[in-house]
Amino acid sequence: MEKNESRRLFLKTLSLSLGALLVAPVIKFQQAWGALVDAKDPVAKALGYVAVAKDAKDRKDKTQECSKCQFYGDATGKAKSAKCQLITSGDVAGAGWCRSFSARAPAAPAKKKS
Numbered sequence: 001m002e003k004n005e006s007r008r009l010f011l012k013t014l015s016l017s018l019g020a021l022l023v024a025p026v027i028k029f030q031q032a033w034g035a036l037v038d039a040k041d042p043v044a045k046a047l048g049y050v051a052v053a054k055d056a057k058d059r060k061d062k063t064q065e066c067s068k069c070q071f072y073g074d075a076t077g078k079a080k081s082a083k084c085q086l087i088t089s090g091d092v093a094g095a096g097w098c099r100s101f102s103a104r105a106p107a108a109p110a111k112k113k114s
């Protein structure tokens with residue numbers, strides 16, 4: 001009887017350990033790539049954030065989207081999602097938009113070598 005209990009405990013511990021080993025890389029991956037903005041984020045709601053800019057009802061300039069905003073975390077504007085300085089619950093979509101859009105200044109031209 002005692003032998004069965006210790007075997008059960010061993011198997012339980014083993015299965016929990018294997019489960020943790022399988023889940024850990026998924027969590028690391030999510031942290032590395034960043035989770036997208038939580039749909040319930042009050043700041044995102046207040047700013048009218050949408051993940052697809054063309055879905056925004058009050059966007060007047062069709063060229064505006066997060067990837068071109070000065071608050072977008074990826075200065076190249078090429079990342080599909082990145083941190084936003086205003087909405088911090090997760091990454092915003094590069095194709096997204098909110099009412100606080102502010103165009104990023106164009107990159108300075110590369111200096112010529114003399």
Ligand code: SF4
Pocket residue numbers: 047049065066067069070071072073084085086087092096097098099100101102
């Ligand atoms: S502030 Fe800029 S980057 Fe952030 S959600 Fe609004 S438009 Fe996108």
